[in-house]
Every structure is written in C-alpha cells, then in structure tokens.
Amino acid sequence: MQKNISSFFQRQPPPNIESSSSTSKPLKIVLDDLPWDPSERKPISSYHPSQKDEIRRTYLLRGPCQPKGKNTDFPQTLIGNSDKLRRFNPKWYTEKHGNWLEYNEVTTNLLTCMSSLSPRDNFSSFNKLNLLKLAEMYSYDFTFDEKDKLIDELGHYISNMKRDSQFDNLNGVSDLAKRMVETRKHIEYQLVYRLIKLSLVLPVATASVERSFSSMKLVKTELRNRMGDGYMNDSCICYIEKEFLQQVSVESVMQRFQKMITRRQQL
Incomplete structure (x- = not known):
C-alpha cells in the first residue's frame, strides 16, 4: 500500500517527451530555401523554439507572396454561369499589374x-x-x-x-x-x-488594412502574447512602412537616441 501511495505522488514525465520540439536538437535549416507559397509552408509552431523568431523574421522580410507561373499552371475552368472557359493570365502578375491584389x-x-x-x-x-x-x-x-x-x-x-x-x-x-x-x-x-x-x-480602408492585420498576426505571436498596445503599434508600423524604414540609417537612429538625454557614454 505504501509503495502505491509513493508512486502516486511521484511526478510522471509527459508522454513522448523525447520527440518534443522544445527538448530535441534544432535541425539545420537553410533560410533561403524556405517555401514562399503559404500553402507549402510548415507551421512556425512546428519549428524548434530557438528557430521560430529567425524563420518568422525571414518571412517578414520577404513580404507578401504573389502568385506567378506559366500558362500551364492555370488550367481553364468554368466560372459562374458563363459557358466560356477562363483562367488567370500570368501577364497580370508580371507585366501589367506587378503589385497585384485580389478584391471582392x-x-x-x-x-x-x-x-x-x-x-x-x-x-x-x-x-x-x-x-x-x-x-x-x-x-x-x-x-x-x-x-x-x-x-x-x-x-x-x-x-x-x-x-x-x-x-x-x-x-x-x-x-x-x-x-x-x-x-x-x-x-x-x-x-x-x-x-x-x-x-x-x-484605398486605406481595403488593401492597407488587410495588410496591417496580416502583419499583426506575424508580429504578435505565441511568444509575444503579452505585448502591449504601444509596442505592438510601433512594431507593426516598422513592418508596414518598411520601404521608408529602409531609408533610415542605423547611425541616425543612434544619434537621435544619444540626444534624447545626457548619457554617461557616447555611442
């Protein structure tokens, strides 16, 4: 009886702990080889915790995925009540409309x-x-x-x-x-x-807002679920306006930070 009680109070290891991604060694990943198409991506939660931020940062820097391909990639299909066969034209994505967005x-x-x-x-x-x-x-x-x-x-x-x-x-x-x-x-x-x-x-109420909500999902993740509104807004602005942010040099940011208050050491 005593043996049973002592075994009852002992902490039992979780099942399949050896196969857990948090304890296993991270696999070597080539960031340039990560799939761009969202349908081919693995969930970020399936990667090792030490690699999640790096993979998420890679996808953020790449920007939104834009479908491209040849005529054979888009088979003809019937759409709506029309009897004519239709398909996407790759020239819409490459020549005419480089920044293609789909609207309802x-x-x-x-x-x-x-x-x-x-x-x-x-x-x-x-x-x-x-x-x-x-x-x-x-x-x-x-x-x-x-x-x-x-x-x-x-x-x-x-x-x-x-x-x-x-x-x-x-x-x-x-x-x-x-x-x-x-x-x-x-x-x-x-x-x-x-x-x-x-x-x-x-235009602000359609595409820009949709991109903002998409970026919000990438910025506020499971590891950052306690992020405050101010920090989240600043992070989203840095991602959404990254074209302007790339024009700001690191030296100018350091100088502005230095001039905010008197500091003991110069940057």
Whole structure:
C-alpha cells in the first residue's frame, strides 16, 4: 500500500517527451530555401523554439507572396454561369499589374465608381451613373434629399470643371481635392467633394488594412502574447512602412537616441 501511495505522488514525465520540439536538437535549416507559397509552408509552431523568431523574421522580410507561373499552371475552368472557359493570365502578375491584389465584388464596384472622379484628360472618365451608385453605397453619409440634390450638382460640377483652366493637367483624385480647396470649389460642390473624400479613404480602408492585420498576426505571436498596445503599434508600423524604414540609417537612429538625454557614454 505504501509503495502505491509513493508512486502516486511521484511526478510522471509527459508522454513522448523525447520527440518534443522544445527538448530535441534544432535541425539545420537553410533560410533561403524556405517555401514562399503559404500553402507549402510548415507551421512556425512546428519549428524548434530557438528557430521560430529567425524563420518568422525571414518571412517578414520577404513580404507578401504573389502568385506567378506559366500558362500551364492555370488550367481553364468554368466560372459562374458563363459557358466560356477562363483562367488567370500570368501577364497580370508580371507585366501589367506587378503589385497585384485580389478584391471582392463590393470593393471592385467601389473602385470602378471611384475611377469616374478622375480628372485626367479633361475628366474623360466622368460617369454620372457610377457616381450616383457610389453615393448609394455610402448610405450613411448621404440622406435621401442629398442624393436627389447630387443629381443636379453633378451636372453643374462637370460642366464647370471642364471650362475652368485651373483644373487642367491634374494627375489624380488627390490633386483634384487640393485644387478644389484652393479655388473654394469644395464649398460650392459640397456633395461632390464628400464623394472625393470618401474615395481618397477607400484605398486605406481595403488593401492597407488587410495588410496591417496580416502583419499583426506575424508580429504578435505565441511568444509575444503579452505585448502591449504601444509596442505592438510601433512594431507593426516598422513592418508596414518598411520601404521608408529602409531609408533610415542605423547611425541616425543612434544619434537621435544619444540626444534624447545626457548619457554617461557616447555611442
């Protein structure tokens, strides 16, 4: 009986402890040979704890994966109710749209309607119906009476813009918004200017936010689950704006840190 009680209180080793990744020796991994395609990647949790941060850092530096291939990589398939066979064209990823991103149907309609505000080529892309659809999509920003008023305002707006030489040679919607403020047209065409402001917010509200949430999953991991909001925001900004961060030299960072307070030793 005593033997049974003493054996009961002894700590039992966990099962399969010899095969555990935390106690086994780390396998040699060539970082350049890690698969880029997310479908081919092993879960980072399956690697040795001493290698997880290094592997995660490698994927962060590589950036998002972009599908590429030959015509044979994309077989023809039936899509929707159409009888025609369709497939992805690799030229979309290599020649025409290098920074390809996939949008859903709602976002595609928003982008199509937003392009009608472009001032290029003397407002050649202007489409009144598309802009009215854009106002319908933002039902909380336009009342029923404002939507009726927008129909007449768009007509006056486009005729005025085409006659005004101050709005020639504009490159985009952002330049149009600046010129309208400079010429006080944003007061005369308040509803159209509201559409322009919503269109300028749209790119930030789609792709950039999706990339931000993707980077947040990579920055805040199991080993950093107690990370505070301030440190997480700073880390995410460093990853999202890495193109600008690469232009900052290490020497300038050291000098700024040195000048913050008086220190005993110079860096």
